[in-house]
Amino acid sequence: MNKPPLIWTNIILFASTFLVSLILVPWYAIxxxxxxxxxxxxVLCLGYCGMSITAGYHRLWAHxxxxxxxxxQWIFAxxxxxxxxxSALHWSSDHRVHHKFVDQNDKDPYSAQRGFWFSHIGWMLREYQSNTYSDYSNARDLQNNKIVMWQHRNYLWLTILTNFGIPLVxxxxxxxxxxxxxxxxxxxxTLSHHFTFFINSLAHIWGSRPYTDQNSARDNGVLAFLTYGEGYHNFHHIFEYDYRNGIKWWxxxxxKWLIKSCSYLGLTRNLKVCPQERIEKAKAQMQLKRxxxxxxxxxxxxxxxxxxQHEYDLLQEKLQLYYEAKKSLLQQKKQQLTEQYAGFDLKQQVADLKASWRAQQKQWRLLTAQFA
Structure with missing residues (x-):
């Protein structure tokens, strides 16, 4: 089968920057x-580039x-x-295709099922991509964003100005x-490129799958360190509209911390979070499967x-009861239909149900840990 034509611009770029980093940078250091x-x-410029991709391209524009x-948005652009x-438009369009057709070799632009090399960098070295979304029809919302479209139109001179101008200054x-x-x-x-590429390659090969086994995405704390939190990829692929990837405080x-901090300054808003109930159900289901x-x-x-199965059903039942009571309490507070004392019984009920669910959750973890 004939292979698609090579993209020499990308080959020269990746090869030259890698060789300079491998040879000239150590020579200069010595x-x-x-x-x-x-x-x-x-380090600061590396962080700026990385966070512009993760917070800007990925979590803001793609998802x-x-x-x-x-x-x-200007800072991220x-x-x-x-x-x-x-450009953010092109990147986001590709990424939406990846999520829609993840692991489908004929449709996922950087399917991990085609091997590490292909998903890491090989997909950018040849004209593999189809013309399905060449008009960015899956990113109509971004085509209405003036900042995204300004960057898209002026992308070439912006890359030259930043990649040569900033170091020269x-x-x-x-x-x-x-x-x-x-x-x-x-x-x-070079580091910025390959750290980001790890999300397409290593994050679909190396790590755990605590939330779903319906795709190859993995959670990996080491990759999270290199990619500004993007390494919690198994969570991301099942709850892609959550602004967080690492949901635990630690x-x-x-x-996530940047997006949340900016909300206090009025720079971000409408932060989307997946209901904890759905997260707990996904985790328990994977524990049951294993x-x-x-x-x-x-x-x-x-x-x-x-x-x-019995313990799993009990866990789901208590989880459901707890969250239903919790929702009722929140609704009661919002509507302010009762006096402070009237809500006491419901508050106590929520506390009791939470304790019951936590106790069942502990028992469930002890049981499933025997078969880990």
Whole structure:
């Protein structure tokens, strides 16, 4: 079968930046040495590029998990060009196709089922993509966004201005033009590219699947550290309209922290969050599936399966009762239909149901842990 034609612009870009980062950057570090100013500037610019992709391209424009003030959108649009990963319109269109057809080799633009190399970088080296959404028909909302379309129209000169201009300006200010070009210019770009590419490749190969096994996406704390929180990919693929990826307070998700912090400044609003009830149900269902698959070889498999199903049903029942009571309490508070004392019984009921659910959840975890 004939392979699609090569995209030489991408091949030259990726190859040249990788080779300079691999050869010239270490040579300069040994022969001349990078100053702390250059190192700090590189880290800051790397973070700016990365967060423009994760908070801007991904969670704001591709998935619409929140609304952002125009000032923040301008910052992300410039940072996205600095990251050199195509325009926000093109990137978001591709990403929406990926979510719609995840793991389908003939439709997913960077399907992990075609191997690490293809999903990481190979899909950008040849004209693999079909013309299904060449008119960006799956991103009509973004075509009505003036900032997104301005960046799309002016993407080429924006990438040149940022990727050459920013390092040159920093170099002139610190009297280290070559050092800044190598560190902020090339090394930062190479790291920014491959850290982001890890989400398409490693995040679909390496990690756990606590929420769903219907696709290849994985949760991985190491990748989350390298990708500003995007490593919690299993959660993202089942709850893609949640502005968070790491939902626990201790999970490393600086993109979530940035979006939330900006809400206090009036720069973001309408932050979308998946109901906790749905998250808990997805986790419990995966725990049940894993436990069931591990007890089939046991002598008393049938009895154990019945016990698992019974405890699972109890967990779901108590979870449902707790959240229904919680919703009723919230509705009562919003409508202000009763006096303060009238709500006391319902508050106590919610507290009791929560305690009952937590106790059942603990018992469920102890049971399923035997088959982990």
């Amino acid at each position: 022969a001349v040495g990078f100053s702390w100013t250059e190192i700090i500037a590189t 619409k998990t929140y609304d952002a003030h125009p000032v923040l 410039i940072g996205g060009a600095f990251a050199l990963q195509n 920093l170099g002139m200010l610190t009297d280290s033009i070559l050092g800044m070009l190598l560190s902020v210019g090339v090394l930062r770009l 999970q490393f998700d600086p993109t 436990a069931q698959s591990r007890v089939l070889h046991l002598p008393d498999a049938e009895l154990t399966l019945q016990k698992l």
